Amino acid sequence: MDALLTKIKTAGEASSKKEASPAKMISGSETLLQCLVAENVNTLFGYPGGAIMPVYDALYGYADKLTHILVRHEQGAVHAAQGFARVSGKVGVALATSGPGATNLVTGLADALIDSTPIVCITGQVFAHLLGTDAFQEIDVINTTIPVTKWNIQVTEAKDIAPAIAKAFYIARTGRPGPVLVDITKNAQNEMIAEAEYVPCKNIRTYKPKPELNLSQVEEAAKLINAAKRPYILAGQGILLSGATEALIAFSEKTGIPVASTLLGLGGFPTDHPNYVGYLGMHGNYGPNVNTNECDVLIAVGMRFDDRVTGNVSKYAKQAKVVHIEIDRAEINKIIPATVAVHADAKEALTALITKCDSNQYPEWIGSFHKMKDIEFEKVIKHEFNPTGELMMAEVIHHLSEMTNGEAIIVTDVGQHQMTTSRYYEYKNPRTNVTSGGAGTMGFALPAAIGAKLGMPVKQVIAVIGDGGYQMTVQELGTIMQYKIPVKILVLNNNFLGMVRQWQQLFHEKRYSFTEMSNPNFVKLAEAYDIPARKVEKREDLKAALKEMLDAETSFFLEAVVGKEDNVFPMVPAGAGVAEVILEIPKK
Amino acid sequence: MKQNFTLAIHSDNNFSVLNRIVNILNRRRVRIKKLMAHENENDFTRGMALILVHTTPDLMEKVKHQLEKLIEVEQALYYEGSDVYIELSAKHTEVAA
Numbered sequence: 001m002d003a004l005l006t007k008i009k010t011a012g013e014a015s016s017k018k019e020a021s022p023a024k025m026i027s028g029s030e031t032l033l034q035c036l037v038a039e040n041v042n043t044l045f046g047y048p049g050g051a052i053m054p055v056y057d058a059l060y061g062y063a064d065k066l067t068h069i070l071v072r073h074e075q076g077a078v079h080a081a082q083g084f085a086r087v088s089g090k091v092g093v094a095l096a097t098s099g100p101g102a103t104n105l106v107t108g109l110a111d112a113l114i115d116s117t118p119i120v121c122i123t124g125q126v127f128a129h130l131l132g133t134d135a136f137q138e139i140d141v142i143n144t145t146i147p148v149t150k151w152n153i154q155v156t157e158a159k160d161i162a163p164a165i166a167k168a169f170y171i172a173r174t175g176r177p178g179p180v181l182v183d184i185t186k187n188a189q190n191e192m193i194a195e196a197e198y199v200p201c202k203n204i205r206t207y208k209p210k211p212e213l214n215l216s217q218v219e220e221a222a223k224l225i226n227a228a229k230r231p232y233i234l235a236g237q238g239i240l241l242s243g244a245t246e247a248l249i250a251f252s253e254k255t256g257i258p259v260a261s262t263l264l265g266l267g268g269f270p271t272d273h274p275n276y277v278g279y280l281g282m283h284g285n286y287g288p289n290v291n292t293n294e295c296d297v298l299i300a301v302g303m304r305f306d307d308r309v310t311g312n313v314s315k316y317a318k319q320a321k322v323v324h325i326e327i328d329r330a331e332i333n334k335i336i337p338a339t340v341a342v343h344a345d346a347k348e349a350l351t352a353l354i355t356k357c358d359s360n361q362y363p364e365w366i367g368s369f370h371k372m373k374d375i376e377f378e379k380v381i382k383h384e385f386n387p388t389g390e391l392m393m394a395e396v397i398h399h400l401s402e403m404t405n406g407e408a409i410i411v412t413d414v415g416q417h418q419m420t421t422s423r424y425y426e427y428k429n430p431r432t433n434v435t436s437g438g439a440g441t442m443g444f445a446l447p448a449a450i451g452a453k454l455g456m457p458v459k460q461v462i463a464v465i466g467d468g469g470y471q472m473t474v475q476e477l478g479t480i481m482q483y484k485i486p487v488k489i490l491v492l493n494n495n496f497l498g499m500v501r502q503w504q505q506l507f508h509e510k511r512y513s514f515t516e517m518s519n520p521n522f523v524k525l526a527e528a529y530d531i532p533a534r535k536v537e538k539r540e541d542l543k544a545a546l547k548e549m550l551d552a553e554t555s556f557f558l559e560a561v562v563g564k565e566d567n568v569f570p571m572v573p574a575g576a577g578v579a580e581v582i583l584e585i586p587k588k
Numbered sequence: 589m590k591q592n593f594t595l596a597i598h599s600d601n602n603f604s605v606l607n608r609i610v611n612i613l614n615r616r617r618v619r620i621k622k623l624m625a626h627e628n629e630n631d632f633t634r635g636m637a638l639i640l641v642h643t644t645p646d647l648m649e650k651v652k653h654q655l656e657k658l659i660e661v662e663q664a665l666y667y668e669g670s671d672v673y674i675e676l677s678a679k680h681t682e683v684a685a
Contacts, residue, residue, distance in 0.1 A: 154603070
């Protein structure tokens with residue numbers, strides 16, 4: 001491994017060059033902290049344990065430079081690091097000990113990998129001489145996390161810590177971002193070496209994070225787009241990751257092409273823009289799904305044709321020529337064959353396309369989206385915004401969106417509440433939608449919201465969670481209490497694992513197999529953590545309850561009791577094509 | 589239609605790189621018929637994995653790009669059939685002997 005790491009001054013080199021004044025000797029642990037400071041890290045999320053104790057000991061002296069947030073479970077640390085990264089655009093950092101501490105990171109690493117989130121996780125490991133001996137809390141973390149990281153490395157000598165951290169940050173944030181894990185043995189943490197200047201990594205021989213823009217690909221794409229009668233842009237998270245929002249707006253405005261967003265792309269194009277036509281996918285808007293199979297040129301930007309977007313691929317956009325703009329070469333032609341592939345950063349590609357594409361307008365084509373929006377309004381939205389009886393998730397989110405003017409950071413978990421929020425929260429700005437997309441990790445939202453608030457303290461951060469997912473990481477209320485993190489928590493409680501129940505209703509003859517939940521008194525639970533709390537069940541109390549939550553200067557917990565058997569529509573049933581999207585329960 | 593392909597993967601040589609390569613093939617359920625890996629004669633920091641696999645042309649092309657996405661992999665080349673595998677593995681075995 002030694003030979004592969006970035007060259008920096010080692011203890012030997014340093015001492016030979018500074019004969020007059022011997023270099024200060026510091027531990028591997030302090031070296032690590034100096035590296036983090038040099039990488040402009042200011043917040044760490046972690047949980048101590050035996051194999052990472054030297055790092056925690058060194059951390060005691062770095063309180064003025066590094067804020068450490070003690071979570072209640074390592075999964076909380078990694079999700080918090082994700083939330084921090086997603087809103088700030090910086091690399092999130094999590095610390096954990098060896099063995100179970102490290103394996104508790106696995107879900108978050110997998111989540112960060114599929115959702116392209118830049119994080120660096122640092123784990124302690126047993127002494128190097130104990131590796132492979134089944135020592136206490138020794139788990140082969142490298143092989144455990146190979147499938148769920150963009151890269152990982154084990155460091156067994158202090159001199160390799162700085163180059164490993166430099167590579168880790170470079171890999172995490174460049175190209176298609178992702179999670180990196182650095183596993184450091186305890187002897188390396190303890191070992192004393194000469195203090196050395198940190199050298200950031202700027203290049204790795206075998207890694208080309210950003211392809212050079214190929215102008216002939218751009219010209220081919222422009223030809224298709226200029227000849228199109230019904231072109232259609234699908235905007236993914238690549239827009240946010242490359243900072244391409246302005247370029248996308250300019251491209252759409254010049255060409256007149258309508259834009260729909262994927263789940264993770266929400267916020268990448270303003271929802272109040274006249275060219276915005278809605279949200280795509282299994283529970284996306286009606287028009288964007290149906291018109292995927294009506295367009296003649298599909299321009300997919302920074303997205304990977306996830307199966308929740310495509311439905312049945314054999315019925316997906318068969319009539320369309322596909323322009324796929326994507327930074328990750330492995331995503332091109334992986335699911336949907338591209339007529340023209342532009343292997344590039346989204347911002348660079350769109351900027352180049354703007355100059356090559358003609359000004360245009362497609363009023364009839366955009367009008368077809370509006371017609372379907374009207375149908376969806378009549379069949380679904382009107383009822384959800386003006387229901388009778390129990391509260392509905394949709395009306396709660398609709399009011400929340402209006403009361404925050406679509407400008408809060410919304411962190412969602414996974415399930416019905418997530419789909420409802422994606423449909424009805426009108427995101428105005430980039431990096432305001434934080435959710436678990438590809439992995440679908442229940443338990444993500446509460447810790448991710450903690451990270452999001454610390455990553456963007458000036459913004460209102462609201463975790464919208466279902467009653468199931470909330471209880472998967474509910475212990476992080478302790479973190480909120482200890483650090484007085486003014487995160488707002490809105491639990492939409494239907495006393496069910498709602499999305500699974502919906503599927504059981506629609507596809508399993510209403511056999512509700514183990515989806516109903518007996519829940520605790522959520523208000524008392526929050527109050528036990530010194531978090532002000534309120535429960536709302538009646539429509540007439542909803543706005544006041546939301547206002548109380550939003551106005552609170554501290555953290556606040558609001559439980560909204562919603563209909564037990566409400567469903568999320570539209571829906572593309574499993575196995576169906578996107579054009580077979582349904583707006584209500586099919587009549588038998 | 590599945591057929592034999594020879595994969596020649598040029599990469600850095602470190603403790604985990606072979607696992608990473610095999611993980612990609614396993615995850616895509618690409619059958620490994622033969623495998624040979626070695627470090628370069630003149631530079632131990634680099635190496636090559638030579639793998640005879642049985643899969644479809646479409647999946648071979650997709651797997652190539654997934655392999656090249658690995659940080660340590662410089663290039664993943666593939667050739668139809670087993671001739672290249674036999675030739676390169678014999679050549680390396682001769683040198684090693």
